[in-house]
Amino acid sequence: MHGENLREFILKANKAITSGDVNLKDLPGSCGRLDLVCRCVSSAFFLSHDLRRDTVFYSVHYGNPNPPVALKFVGSELKRVSPDERSIAIFIKKALEKEHLSVWKESTSGIYHAKKEFRDIILERKKEGKQIFYLHKNGVPIEDLINPSNCKKDIVFVLGDHIGIGEEDEKFLDEIGAERVSISPLELHANQCIVIVHNILDKIKCTYFSNSVS
Amino acid sequence: MHGENLREFILKANKAITSGDVNLKDLPGSCGRLDLVCRCVSSAFFLSHDLRRDTVFYSVHYGNPNPPVALKFVGSELKRVSPDERSIAIFIKKALEKEHLSVWKESTSGIYHAKKEFRDIILERKKEGKQIFYLHKNGVPIEDLINPSNCKKDIVFVLGDHIGIGEEDEKFLDEIGAERVSISPLELHANQCIVIVHNILDKIKCTYFSNSVS
Numbered sequence: 001m002h003g004e005n006l007r008e009f010i011l012k013a014n015k016a017i018t019s020g021d022v023n024l025k026d027l028p029g030s031c032g033r034l035d036l037v038c039r040c041v042s043s044a045f046f047l048s049h050d051l052r053r054d055t056v057f058y059s060v061h062y063g064n065p066n067p068p069v070a071l072k073f074v075g076s077e078l079k080r081v082s083p084d085e086r087s088i089a090i091f092i093k094k095a096l097e098k099e100h101l102s103v104w105k106e107s108t109s110g111i112y113h114a115k116k117e118f119r120d121i122i123l124e125r126k127k128e129g130k131q132i133f134y135l136h137k138n139g140v141p142i143e144d145l146i147n148p149s150n151c152k153k154d155i156v157f158v159l160g161d162h163i164g165i166g167e168e169d170e171k172f173l174d175e176i177g178a179e180r181v182s183i184s185p186l187e188l189h190a191n192q193c194i195v196i197v198h199n200i201l202d203k204i205k206c207t208y209f210s211n212s213v214s
Numbered sequence: 215m216h217g218e219n220l221r222e223f224i225l226k227a228n229k230a231i232t233s234g235d236v237n238l239k240d241l242p243g244s245c246g247r248l249d250l251v252c253r254c255v256s257s258a259f260f261l262s263h264d265l266r267r268d269t270v271f272y273s274v275h276y277g278n279p280n281p282p283v284a285l286k287f288v289g290s291e292l293k294r295v296s297p298d299e300r301s302i303a304i305f306i307k308k309a310l311e312k313e314h315l316s317v318w319k320e321s322t323s324g325i326y327h328a329k330k331e332f333r334d335i336i337l338e339r340k341k342e343g344k345q346i347f348y349l350h351k352n353g354v355p356i357e358d359l360i361n362p363s364n365c366k367k368d369i370v371f372v373l374g375d376h377i378g379i380g381e382e383d384e385k386f387l388d389e390i391g392a393e394r395v396s397i398s399p400l401e402l403h404a405n406q407c408i409v410i411v412h413n414i415l416d417k418i419k420c421t422y423f424s425n426s427v428s
Contacts, residue, residue: 039256047403
């Protein structure tokens with residue numbers, strides 16, 4: 001990661017398909033809002049003519065026919081991926097076609113798949129000592145929680161899709177001490193949240209670096 | 215617009231296709247980065263379970279075979295559009311198939327097309343007395359330019375695609391007094407810029423309203 005701190009995003013995709021039967025002509029419908037997952041990948045990694053190497057994105061699918069299936073995208077290893085939904089969906093289809101084990105297996109460069117639960121992925125991050133933030137409209141404004149010093153550590157953001165993560169998982173997040181953080185007075189799409197979180201961190205980091213130089 | 219002030223975005227899409235020969239399987243390539251235009255529409259209008267009725271988005275296409283073709287999307291009139299690239303591309307294809315005149319004609323609900331230049335669309339907004347901002351990495355930070363009072367007026371943001379708007383059009387924007395405004399220390403995709411501008415305006419407006427109530 002070139003000494004950079006890591007930004008991790010974990011999406012609960014309640015209806016996203018869990019087999020390789022991805023119909024590229026119908027990502028929103030028969031694929032269970034796979035379009036949203038694709039836009040999240042695009043927002044997580046793509047800069048103009050560059051990729052965010054310091055980012056990892058997890059999408060945990062709970063749709064038919066074989067939930068859960070977790071996907072992991074590692075920015076520092078991604079190759080040949082384009083920012084459009086269709087090309088990302090083709091890579092996701094390849095990963096979903098594989099057999100899923102309890103450990104991560106690589107499908108294509110930088111894209112991994114496993115039979116893992118949403119909570120397990122969060123707990124793994126927690127055990128690594130990382131700070132967990134849950135993006136929620138009624139949370140504390142992100143600017144009040146993240147500053148140039150904790151922005152230097154690895155941070156993890158948990159996101160819901162159009163359905164949300166549900167009461168049980170919200171309770172779980174409370175129990176493990178995840179902080180609820182708000183980035184907007186409006187309810188946004190998950191991919192829009194990722195863009196905004198990146199932007200706020202980019203600006204804090206930028207201030208940090210310019211302060212440390214001056 | 216329910217008494218709301220308007221947010222307008224004008225994108226110069228240097229390579230975007232100007233006929234109805236849209237290949238839905240190849241938006242980035244043969245359609246001249248039409249995927250980017252579609253993501254801009256998605257970012258401009260879609261909230262979680264809602265649409266931004268206070269937004270207008272223009273995309274001016276300069277690709278083959280018949281440039282320019284301008285498209286206009288009016289949030290308060292949009293119907294049946296979904297946030298995924300493919301469904302937006304289908305609506306764009308319908309608009310591009312039409313004959314383009316010098317005045318706006320409606321293609322489907324809330325989506326208009328015309329034979330108009332990028333500069334003419336900007337000048338029309340300028341003549342309506344609107345403030346024009348040009349999104350540029352080296353501009354003044356947006357937080358220093360937009361505040362609760364000018365945020366109540368209609369504002370227009372001009373954006374470039376992956377190629378940028380070019381020196382000539384930058385000079386034109388300088389001449390008409392467009393202000394260069396920066397939203398990130400990094401070079402972002404146009405659709406990501408739209409998400410961030412919306413977010414900053416949402417937060418300013420939110421502060422404004424809560425101040426005026428207290």
